[in-house]
Amino acid sequence: MEWCQVRTNPERRQALIDGAIEVLAREGARGLTFRAVDKEAAVPSGTASNYFANRDDLLTQAGARFYERLQPSPETMAQLTDGPKDRANIVELMKEVVGRIEAFRTGYLALLELRLEATRRPELRAVLTERVRADLEFNVRNHVESGMPGDETSVRLLYLALNWLIVDRLTLPGIFTEEQSIELIEAAVNRLVDDDA
Missing domain, CATH: 1.10.10.60 (Homeodomain-like)
Known part of the structure; x- marks a missing residue:
């Protein structure tokens, strides 16, 4: 009992x-x-x-818990849906995402360990694939439905670029300074998000 x-x-x-x-x-x-x-x-x-x-x-x-703990705040979601529909707002949102992940450093490092482990465990790989895909599609859908500039491909490219920036910041923090990281986020948004898309 x-x-x-x-x-x-x-x-x-x-x-x-x-x-x-x-x-x-x-x-x-x-x-x-x-x-x-x-x-x-x-x-x-x-x-x-x-x-x-x-x-x-x-x-x-x-x-699964990593993603539960990393959900954006209502304020962040409001900035997406109700904020300016321009690249400057996207830059701010991307900085918020990077900062939120860096604040949960152990969670992201654990996720990297899980991804490596998933190469050897098909069940874990299936669960992580489904969860990461759902998270990415959630971001794509919210971006497109919010009326922000850019398209689905823009969101996917930002996902790829910023994930590797986060890996470097958390595992080899001497590669990019805080200022360089911000410059790279701004450059990624400006190069990957087409105002006319």
Whole structure:
């Protein structure tokens, strides 16, 4: 009876998944064990095994949790839908995205670990592919429906360019300064978003 109650405690499950994200970022996929997650989440030993069927289940849920935690704020969504319909606003929105991801550094590093792990785990690859595709299509749809300049291809190209900028900023921060990063975001928007598209 107690075991069932523990498994259905959503706050504890969330704490364990958040702990898994921290372990992935710090130790990599090889360091992700139920014991390490229990310790990170500051719960009794054996707790994670009550919530997740196996390690693959934990990996998959950690990938989904990253996207839950990285949702744009209502203010950001309002800036997209109600803000100026110009490239300057797109630049501001792209800076916000990069800043939001950099603020959740461990989450993004964990996602990189999950992507590498997905090359070896077909089920994880399927889940991540579906989730990343849905996120990208959400961004494309919102951009187009908001009436912003640019088209679907513009959004996809910005996704590709800014993701690699984020990887460099989080893994090799000495490559681009903050000022260079802002200049690159502005240049990417100005070169990839056609006002007439």
